Amino acid sequence: MLIRGKVGLRAREEDDVATLRAELYNDVVNSARAEGGPWRPVSAKDPRLETDGQSDETHVPFSVVEPENGTLIGSANLWGIDTHNRFAHIGVGLLPSCRGKGYGTDVVAALCHYGFTVRGLHRLQIETLADNTPMLRAAEHNGFTREGVLRDSAWVMGEFLDEVVLGLLAREWNQTH
Numbered sequence: 497m498l499i500r501g502k503v504g505l506r507a508r509e510e511d512d513v514a515t516l517r518a519e520l521y522n523d524v525v526n527s528a529r530a531e532g533g534p535w536r537p538v539s540a541k542d543p544r545l546e547t548d549g550q551s552d553e554t555h556v557p558f559s560v561v562e563p564e565n566g567t568l569i570g571s572a573n574l575w576g577i578d579t580h581n582r583f584a585h586i587g588v589g590l591l592p593s594c595r596g597k598g599y600g601t602d603v604v605a606a607l608c609h610y611g612f613t614v615r616g617l618h619r620l621q622i623e624t625l626a627d628n629t630p631m632l633r634a635a636e637h638n639g640f641t642r643e644g645v646l647r648d649s650a651w652v653m654g655e656f657l658d659e660v661v662l663g664l665l666a667r668e669w670n671q672t673h
């Protein structure tokens with residue numbers, strides 16, 4: 497398990513699937529805001545819930561747990577892994593009861609450790625809605641820079657919203673870790 501502060505990142509297990517599906521991916525508004533696409537009914541075969549972790553080289557899904565007792569608190573992933581440009585995106589989704597407690601900042605740190613140190617990537621990127629203050633803050637606490645605003649780039653539940661692109665380079669991460 498990859499442990500950073502208050503969180504551990506481990507492989508997705510079968511026992512996680514029902515909770516993540518019910519509390520995270522079946523939540524229409526959360527999904528529409530967090531996933532960059534329309535909410536759809538979530539099947540048991542949805543790639544976000546896969547448990548073998550082997551089906552797609554460009555995507556590494558983790559379950560997020562409290563390391564001391566193993567309680568499931570959410571999902572995290574590295575996606576769009578590009579081994580030529582050594583680049584990937586970060587995604588995080590915490591269960592509703594686990595938000596606003598500082599876990600998100602530690603999850604981003606654990607994903608950075610995985611991306612830069614374990615995988616040798618050069619750049620990590622986050623795209624999030626411009627009004628998603630918790631995600632913006634969790635990213636900036638880990639050294640991410642706001643690189644731009646994509647105006648009206650996301651259609652979310654009946655309106656176009658701006659997205660912010662944030663980036664962090666390996667050399668910037670290494671200066672602080």
Ligand SMILES: CC(C)(COP(=O)(O)OP(=O)(O)OC[C@H]1O[C@@H](n2cnc3c(N)ncnc32)[C@H](O)[C@@H]1OP(=O)(O)O)[C@@H](O)C(=O)NCCC(=O)NCCS
Pocket residue numbers: 526529530531587588589590591594595596597598599600601602623624625628629630631633634
């Ligand atoms: C986004 C998310 C991962 C952030 O994790 P979190 O554990 O809730 O955030 P943290 O507790 O680490 O807080 C990070 C910062 O945001 C602030 N914050 C937290 N919740 C907030 C809220 N509702 N409104 C404003 N600020 C908030 C915290 O005060 C903290 O800032 P500070 O340290 O400068 O005071 C989590 O809220 C989540 O899973 N949300 C739903 C899914 C989602 O939006 N995913 C991101 C898609 S790109």
